[in-house]
Amino acid sequence: MKKKLTRFDLQTMKDEGRRAVWMTAYDYVTAQLAEEAGMDMLLVGDSLGMAVYGYSGTVPVTMDQCIYHCEAVRRAAPNTFIIGDMPFGAYQVGIEDACRNAVRFHKQAAVDCVKLEGGVRVAPVIKAISDGGMLVMGHIGLTPQSSGAQGGFRAQGRTADSAQAIIDDAHAVYEAGAFSMLVEGVPPEVTKIIRDELPIPIYGIGAGDCDGQVMICSDILGLFQAFTPKFVKRYGDVAGEYRKVFAAYIDEVRQGIFPGDEHVYKMVEGEAAKLAARHNK
Numbered sequence: 164m165k166k167k168l169t170r171f172d173l174q175t176m177k178d179e180g181r182r183a184v185w186m187t188a189y190d191y192v193t194a195q196l197a198e199e200a201g202m203d204m205l206l207v208g209d210s211l212g213m214a215v216y217g218y219s220g221t222v223p224v225t226m227d228q229c230i231y232h233c234e235a236v237r238r239a240a241p242n243t244f245i246i247g248d249m250p251f252g253a254y255q256v257g258i259e260d261a262c263r264n265a266v267r268f269h270k271q272a273a274v275d276c277v278k279l280e281g282g283v284r285v286a287p288v289i290k291a292i293s294d295g296g297m298l299v300m301g302h303i304g305l306t307p308q309s310s311g312a313q314g315g316f317r318a319q320g321r322t323a324d325s326a327q328a329i330i331d332d333a334h335a336v337y338e339a340g341a342f343s344m345l346v347e348g349v350p351p352e353v354t355k356i357i358r359d360e361l362p363i364p365i366y367g368i369g370a371g372d373c374d375g376q377v378m379i380c381s382d383i384l385g386l387f388q389a390f391t392p393k394f395v396k397r398y399g400d401v402a403g404e405y406r407k408v409f410a411a412y413i414d415e416v417r418q419g420i421f422p423g424d425e426h427v428y429k430m431v432e433g434e435a436a437k438l439a440a441r442h443n444k
């Protein structure tokens with residue numbers, strides 16, 4: 164049986180140059196298949212607001228939604244390192260409130276760490292949660308919960324000054340006690356400096372080569388239809404499979420092909436005749 168990774172395993176993987184592979188999972192079936200496939204970690208991302216609930220961003224996502232999906236993923240993947248993504252509002256109101264929400268992720272959903280977006284500005288929050296004995300993963304660069312401030316879902320750090328601000332964020336996140344961090348949507352030159360200057364695992368999505376990669380599950384499956392960020396690689400056409408299956412099912416029911424003999428229940432021996440006798444009077 165697969166053994167759940169610890170922060171020390173993740174650190175060793177980085178130190179030995181072995182890349183960690185992870186993706187988002189929001190539901191039981193997906194998480195079960197991911198654990199079976201040997202995924203190193205699973206993120207119950209607040210991207211579930213877009214991938215599952217159809218919002219146009221992640222801002223509306225609530226603690227309850229994140230917790231319920233985390234619980235489903237944990238039940239499906241008891242031996243996988245699970246990251247609970249703190250939604251917008253869960254750590255903006257105050258440090259005490261942020262700690263309470265991080266505790267809820269651990270108590271109710273049995274996550275292995277929480278992740279939250281931001282650098283210099285959220286460093287005190289990261290410090291308070293880590294001081295509470297919980298593992299925190301940082302998330303810098305393109306931070307979807309602040310897409311308003313960033314002017315949309317756009318690559319960050321493409322000028323020397325804006326890149327420097329992200330590097331400063333990385334240092335603040337590390338100093339605050341994060342055990343690892345995710346860098347999203349920045350040029351590889353920026354990622355490289357962060358990786359050279361910090362000892363903890365640096366994971367990427369749209370950030371070039373890193374100590375590991377994460378992708379949105381429905382993006383790699385070729386299932387998510389609304390948009391495709393530049394950094395996504397589709398490894399399948401699951402939307403195409405859905406279309407084929409739905410069309411075939413509709414067709415068979417309409418033609419009376421499904422359900423067939425093999426899909427119906429048999430009456431107990433002799434009972435069909437008795438029943439027929441009652442109704443043939």
Ligand SMILES: Nc1nc(=O)c2c([nH]1)NC[C@@H]1CN(c3ccc(C(=O)N[C@@H](CCC(=O)O)C(=O)O)cc3)CN21
Pocket residue numbers: 210213214221307315316317318348379381382387390391392393394
């Ligand atoms: N399905 C999905 N995949 C993701 O990667 C993802 C989500 N949802 N939801 C949360 C955030 C939002 N992300 C996004 C969304 C769109 C772009 C995108 O299309 N960017 C364009 C540039 C757009 C512009 O400049 O205005 C690109 O070409 O990458 C990037 C990241 C990443 N995350």
Ligand SMILES: CC(C)C(=O)C(=O)O
Pocket residue numbers: 187206207208209210211248302347368377378379
């Ligand atoms: C990996 C990223 C984009 C994330 O935080 C999420 O899926 O919510």
Ligand SMILES: [Mg+2]
Pocket residue numbers: 208209210221248307
């Ligand atoms: Mg997220």
